[in-house]
Amino acid sequence: MEVNILKNIERKFISNYDLGDIIETEINKVGWGTNYIFKTKLGKFFVKIFELNKSNNNSLHEILICNYLREKGYPVSKFIKNRKGEYISKLDFKKSFHVQEFIEGDIWKKNTAPNWLLEQGCNYIGRIHNELKQFDLNLRPSIKLLNDKNYHIKRIEGIINQIKKNASIGGY
Secondary structure (H helix, E strand, O other): OHHHHHHHHHHHHHHHOOOOOEEEEEEEOOOOOOEEEEEEOOEEEEEEEEEOOOOOOOHHHHHHHHHHHHHOOOOOOOEEOOOOOOOEEEOOOOEEEEEEEOOOOOOOOOOOOOHHHHHHHHHHHHHHHHHOOOOOOOOOHHHHHHHOHHHHHHHHHHHHHHHHHHHHHHOO
16 A cells, blocks of 8 residues: 555656656655655655645645745745746645755654754754744634733643632631
């Protein structure tokens, strides 16, 4: 079954993108979901598969953010448009995929990265966070609410008031 799925993905990759024939295929088992690395005569490409109509599917946001950060000079993935000029291609009635230029690098196992790398990574993430402050993703209302610091202050005040109320009822 997995072979048939892979053949379908390879067929859709070749028919939707001007990236040449696939010379080598590798299943990428790092991260969430099943993703592939296709090698063609034009380079290596990361192919990410995702389900359509999933509430947690942020593929379009990922593309928009990476494109924005690339324009600002950050070294992030470059997404490849298909022959229709779109970033996302349909795989079947349930799934879609997008293609990125593959980025060579090291992957550290959980809790094994050295402290200097963690510090450098945190600083870098902070810079990206500041860069994206003004970037509106039209996120779901629940995410916007969680990002609102006033929301957190109101929740904490509510908890404190509830504790005070319970304390006065219990005679503390």
